[in-house]
Amino acid sequence: MKLLKQSLWAIAFMIPIGLFAQKEIVIEPANISMDVGEKKQLTAYVTENGQRLDDKVRLFSRARKSLFIDSTLTATAYLPGTFEIIAIAAGKRKNFEIVVNYPPVTEIKIDAIPNKIYAGTPVALNFKVLDKAGLTRDDVTVEFVSKNEKIAQVDNFGNIMTLGTGKTTITAKADGIENTISLNVVKNPIARIELSADGDAARTGDVFHFTARAVDAKGNEIADAPILFSFNGKADDVSSSASGLIKQDGRFVADKAGIYTVTASAGVASAQKTLRIEPRNVSRKIEQVGHGSVNDKHTSDFWIWEGQDGRDYAVTGTWGADGTAYFWDVTEPGNIFKLDSVQVDARTVNDVKVSEDGNITIISREGASNRKNGLVILDSSNPRDVKILSRFDENMTGGVHNVFIDKGFVYALSGGQKYYIINIKDPKNPFAVGKFELDTPGHAIHDVWIEDGIAYSSNWSDGVQLVDVGNGIAGGSPENPKQFASYAYPSGANHAAFPFRNGSTGKFYVIAGDEIFPYGLNMNGPNMAGGFLHFIDFTNMDEPEEIARFEVPFAGSHNYWVDGETLYVAFYNGGVRVVDISGELMGDLMAQGREIAFIRPSDPNGYIPNSPFTWGAQVHKGHVFYSDWNSGLWSAKVEPEKPKGTKIESK
Amino acid sequence: MKRISLILTLLSFVFAASAQDYYIYVTAESDDEVALVKFDGTKAETIQRIPVGVWPAENEGPHGITVGPEGKYWYLSMAHGNPYGTLYKYETGTNKLVGSTTLGLFPASMQISSATGLLYCVNFNLHGDMVPSTVSVVDPESMTELEQITTGAMPHGSRLSADGMKHYSVAMMSGELFEIDALDLKVSRALNLDEAAKAPMEMDHSKMDHSKMDHSKPKESDAKMDHSQMDHSKMGHGDGMKHSAFKPTWVSPHPNKDVVYVAGNGQAQVMEVDTKSWKVTRKFETDKGPYNIDISPNGKYMVVSYKTAAKTGIWDLDTGKELARLDNSQKVTHGVAISSDSRYAFVSVEGVQDDPGMMDVFDLQTLKKVATAELGKQAGGIAFWKKD
Numbered sequence A: 001m002k003l004l005k006q007s008l009w010a011i012a013f014m015i016p017i018g019l020f021a022q023k024e025i026v027i028e029p030a031n032i033s034m035d036v037g038e039k040k041q042l043t044a045y046v047t048e049n050g051q052r053l054d055d056k057v058r059l060f061s062r063a064r065k066s067l068f069i070d071s072t073l074t075a076t077a078y079l080p081g082t083f084e085i086i087a088i089a090a091g092k093r094k095n096f097e098i099v100v101n102y103p104p105v106t107e108i109k110i111d112a113i114p115n116k117i118y119a120g121t122p123v124a125l126n127f128k129v130l131d132k133a134g135l136t137r138d139d140v141t142v143e144f145v146s147k148n149e150k151i152a153q154v155d156n157f158g159n160i161m162t163l164g165t166g167k168t169t170i171t172a173k174a175d176g177i178e179n180t181i182s183l184n185v186v187k188n189p190i191a192r193i194e195l196s197a198d199g200d201a202a203r204t205g206d207v208f209h210f211t212a213r214a215v216d217a218k219g220n221e222i223a224d225a226p227i228l229f230s231f232n233g234k235a236d237d238v239s240s241s242a243s244g245l246i247k248q249d250g251r252f253v254a255d256k257a258g259i260y261t262v263t264a265s266a267g268v269a270s271a272q273k274t275l276r277i278e279p280r281n282v283s284r285k286i287e288q289v290g291h292g293s294v295n296d297k298h299t300s301d302f303w304i305w306e307g308q309d310g311r312d313y314a315v316t317g318t319w320g321a322d323g324t325a326y327f328w329d330v331t332e333p334g335n336i337f338k339l340d341s342v343q344v345d346a347r348t349v350n351d352v353k354v355s356e357d358g359n360i361t362i363i364s365r366e367g368a369s370n371r372k373n374g375l376v377i378l379d380s381s382n383p384r385d386v387k388i389l390s391r392f393d394e395n396m397t398g399g400v401h402n403v404f405i406d407k408g409f410v411y412a413l414s415g416g417q418k419y420y421i422i423n424i425k426d427p428k429n430p431f432a433v434g435k436f437e438l439d440t441p442g443h444a445i446h447d448v449w450i451e452d453g454i455a456y457s458s459n460w461s462d463g464v465q466l467v468d469v470g471n472g473i474a475g476g477s478p479e480n481p482k483q484f485a486s487y488a489y490p491s492g493a494n495h496a497a498f499p500f501r502n503g504s505t506g507k508f509y510v511i512a513g514d515e516i517f518p519y520g521l522n523m524n525g526p527n528m529a530g531g532f533l534h535f536i537d538f539t540n541m542d543e544p545e546e547i548a549r550f551e552v553p554f555a556g557s558h559n560y561w562v563d564g565e566t567l568y569v570a571f572y573n574g575g576v577r578v579v580d581i582s583g584e585l586m587g588d589l590m591a592q593g594r595e596i597a598f599i600r601p602s603d604p605n606g607y608i609p610n611s612p613f614t615w616g617a618q619v620h621k622g623h624v625f626y627s628d629w630n631s632g633l634w635s636a637k638v639e640p641e642k643p644k645g646t647k648i649e650s651k
Numbered sequence B: 001m002k003r004i005s006l007i008l009t010l011l012s013f014v015f016a017a018s019a020q021d022y023y024i025y026v027t028a029e030s031d032d033e034v035a036l037v038k039f040d041g042t043k044a045e046t047i048q049r050i051p052v053g054v055w056p057a058e059n060e061g062p063h064g065i066t067v068g069p070e071g072k073y074w075y076l077s078m079a080h081g082n083p084y085g086t087l088y089k090y091e092t093g094t095n096k097l098v099g100s101t102t103l104g105l106f107p108a109s110m111q112i113s114s115a116t117g118l119l120y121c122v123n124f125n126l127h128g129d130m131v132p133s134t135v136s137v138v139d140p141e142s143m144t145e146l147e148q149i150t151t152g153a154m155p156h157g158s159r160l161s162a163d164g165m166k167h168y169s170v171a172m173m174s175g176e177l178f179e180i181d182a183l184d185l186k187v188s189r190a191l192n193l194d195e196a197a198k199a200p201m202e203m204d205h206s207k208m209d210h211s212k213m214d215h216s217k218p219k220e221s222d223a224k225m226d227h228s229q230m231d232h233s234k235m236g237h238g239d240g241m242k243h244s245a246f247k248p249t250w251v252s253p254h255p256n257k258d259v260v261y262v263a264g265n266g267q268a269q270v271m272e273v274d275t276k277s278w279k280v281t282r283k284f285e286t287d288k289g290p291y292n293i294d295i296s297p298n299g300k301y302m303v304v305s306y307k308t309a310a311k312t313g314i315w316d317l318d319t320g321k322e323l324a325r326l327d328n329s330q331k332v333t334h335g336v337a338i339s340s341d342s343r344y345a346f347v348s349v350e351g352v353q354d355d356p357g358m359m360d361v362f363d364l365q366t367l368k369k370v371a372t373a374e375l376g377k378q379a380g381g382i383a384f385w386k387k388d
Helices: A002-014 B002-018 B193-198 B220-224
Strands: A023-028 A032-035 A039-041 A043-048 A057-061 A067-069 A074-077 A081-089 A092-101 A105-110 A122-124 A127-131 A143-146 A152-154 A159-162 A166-174 A177-186 A192-197 A201-203 A207-215 A228-235 A244-246 A251-254 A258-266 A269-278 A286-293 A298-306 A312-319 A324-329 A337-343 A352-354 A360-365 A374-379 A387-392 A403-406 A409-414 A418-423 A431-437 A447-451 A454-458 A464-468 A482-487 A494-501 A508-514 A533-537 A545-550 A560-563 A566-570 A576-580 A595-599 A614-620 A623-628 A632-638 B022-028 B033-039 B044-051 B062-067 B073-078 B086-091 B097-102 B107-112 B119-123 B132-139 B144-153 B155-160 B166-171 B176-181 B186-192 B248-253 B259-264 B269-274 B279-285 B290-295 B301-306 B311-316 B321-327 B333-338 B344-349 B357-363 B368-375 B379-387
Touching: A023 A081, A023 A092, A032 A074, A043 A057, A057 A067, A057 B144, A067 A081, A074 A092, A105 A166, A105 A177, A143 A152, A152 A166, A159 A177, A192 A258, A207 A258, A207 A269, A228 A244, A228 A251, A251 A258, A251 A269, A286 A595, A298 A352, A298 A614, A298 A623, A298 A632, A312 A352, A312 A360, A312 A632, A352 A403, A360 A403, A360 A409, A374 A409, A403 A447, A409 A447, A447 A494, A454 A494, A454 A508, A464 A508, A494 A560, A508 A560, A566 A614, A566 A623, A576 A623, A595 A632, B022 B062, B022 B344, B022 B357, B033 B062, B033 B344, B033 B357, B033 B368, B073 B107, B073 B379, B086 B107, B097 B144, B119 B155, B119 B166, B132 B155, B132 B166, B144 B155, B144 B166, B144 B176, B144 B186, B166 B248, B166 B259, B176 B193, B176 B248, B186 B193, B193 B259, B193 B269, B193 B279, B259 B290, B269 B290, B301 B333, B301 B344, B311 B333, B311 B344, B311 B357, B321 B368, B333 B379, B357 B379
Parallel strands: A032 A092, A192 A269, A201 A269, A560 A614, B044 B368, B062 B107, B062 B379, B107 B155, B155 B248, B248 B290, B290 B333
Antiparallel strands: A023 A043, A039 A074, A057 A081, A067 A074, A081 A092, A105 A127, A122 A159, A143 A166, A152 A159, A166 A177, A192 A207, A207 A251, A228 A258, A244 A251, A258 A269, A286 A632, A298 A312, A312 A324, A324 A337, A352 A360, A360 A374, A374 A387, A403 A409, A409 A418, A418 A431, A447 A454, A454 A464, A464 A482, A494 A508, A508 A533, A533 A545, A560 A566, A566 A576, A576 A595, A614 A623, A623 A632, B022 B033, B022 B379, B033 B044, B062 B073, B073 B086, B086 B097, B107 B119, B119 B132, B132 B144, B155 B166, B166 B176, B176 B186, B248 B259, B259 B269, B269 B279, B290 B301, B301 B311, B311 B321, B333 B344, B344 B357, B344 B379, B357 B368
């Protein structure tokens, strides 16, 4: 018993007195609310057993851009909402909330509408709700009321349908604020709509151009008539929907074969034109021809070229391995064999590019043992005996992910944020002459491609950037690159860009590819990618228009190549897809049946067996070459194009 | 009876000692995976490889790793992003991902303060220009980045004082030691390490071990550098850019003294800095490329990874003597973590190209390498989890 007592005393002495102390962080006032734009001095302190201590307390907002609290505990409210605050003192923490009140609505702003509206034609109001802080409020419900419903009726979305002539008002109401606009509905002079198009039959994917004119009883054009285009149809295949896309400038494209009717309307007046749409019928066979196996490591990018001796060669990079690049003879695409290899201090040779004359090869380095990465310049004039000429590391030791060679200059990505332009005219003594970097917050870059003196870089959320590096369009040069156009899309996943000038239509597109992996990571088995190709019409550089897409379900785009009016694109687990991009492009190219062929490089002896993960594609002397992450270099042949039917040519 | 009790007690101690298992997390930067390694006193083996990241075809580079003070979660910095890196939070044992947040450019080493509960991670910005970067401060409970504190160029080695109230990091390229108030989140002091390396020490010289110092020869790293051929004007660096000769890569505070130890990767030296006087008090001449440091919890040993030499140095901090300089089992020695009982040092070794990474285990009592575990490529960040 005595021993037990002694033990208990001993244990009691071992317990720090501090454990019995009750430290608390106190925030005053207990409930804090603020208005947008308000600054408020907060009070926070520590108590122990009810006694206030001198311990310092810091307060942190979890949403700093909405509510910021500085080191003096002054809170500044920028946006309304309820925000979680973390109070930290030495050894103590407390979470609480601050409410920033929604400012009162001060205005319902409605864009101007025409002075006169023809009876029977609709008007869609463009409006937004603004509050006292000048913020646009999407959380406020707006109610619309027509003063005279015999003249005009309005729905909850601000769509007005005019019925009779006369003047009336439409009032928008929200949170006690009103805005009233006047409506002047006049007699509708439109007697009929004249609708024409550049044909009445075509294939899926062919773009029609409709022109509609509203005219009065005397045949005079009513230029300000609001004309709307729409379509309906019936697919030949009863299991399919007659889908397509129509633009309000009169462009229409059908996805499925069938009968489509395009309607142009202005109130009760309308005109229709019916189209016969035939299947595009472009599918062809593709057959695997050859395979140069790499199954002990991942394969990355590749390049095919004709050597000085007239034979054809390839270089492939490796990924997450030992810094090797392989050189191949591909003169006979059915008999691909290794000639040589080069090993550099890297784990990944992500990109490889060859000069126009085939004499110089550039390989990129990532994962160097000393973390000083860069690029390596090789003499590939004899692909059987490739020699290292020089290395270039300056300003790019963080890793070079992609490179391009153009007219004696290398464009090399550095650190994922910019590219340097390096003069390699003397390949043993390369030196940087320029660089291009955006100044947007959090800018990043993934790839760059040069054609006709224009650098097309892929800048993730900043989209595609077009930079003059010698074209002359903006006075740029390799020493002084000048950006002159760009286009970004909401997903922010721009990973590759390839220019495409369509000779038959005069259209100039940039094909922008995503890289997205929405299905998680599997390093030991098959992976699935997501994302697609965005076709951006840059014909008007000042107003680029994203006009078409090519998407393969449950696969994702990577690198690609355009030969004539055919696109060859690697879709990772979806293999190589061959796509007809002839003519004007609009809408969903896959739905339109523009896919000519596809082939998936599955290898039971691959690095990961039977797991196609195609990296890129290139056409050379009539064969498609493609590299695969798990199996090496492949070649295939697409059968010759079928003659077009007369119906297809009738448009 | 007493004798039997004593024997039983001794046996229980022996049994307890022999039954100890140690668990360590190690990153493989070029394989995008984290290994959980178990060491049972004689054998070290990777018992789980945890794939990390979200991009199969992009190397994301898991670099820094730490286990929270409570041992329930481990945190991983992923260096590469678009452009910013990511901090991931995993549950220990199950290794399930439970949260993430974006940090700065190339987030690297980090630690959680036992006082504030906040995580402090340096944004190494290896991929960027030689401009000042930041230390991200994160609430690990909600995985919210609360602040970025600007320090120097290429900050590395993020460690907290024993009381958790001071954060220390070094800037590799600008050659500075930074002290941050862990609650104010402001730089409270900075020390120019290149100047400090040149300056005479504030110390008792009688305690120095001159036997291993060879000041007569220039450092090999100095001899190789010829800055005269460099064209800095085209580098796009900001004004005042500096390439530190001392090239600090790590700082570790002592667990119960007011000193920190700074690895000078460029000068084969570790400096002891008194955090009261903010002056250098001792210098330890090391093998080539001292890179990471850990101090044993009992305060007795300093273990230094010699990256260039592919060796590990074990120092007695009381005497200032290097007790052992031991070969690592692979090239490019990287990180150090010492067990909570101060018995073993676990050292990650990167390897080169497609070499597997390694984790060597050094016995701090016998001063011998006792085990090695094979890991993924470029084994780097290392964190001791627990002893069972």
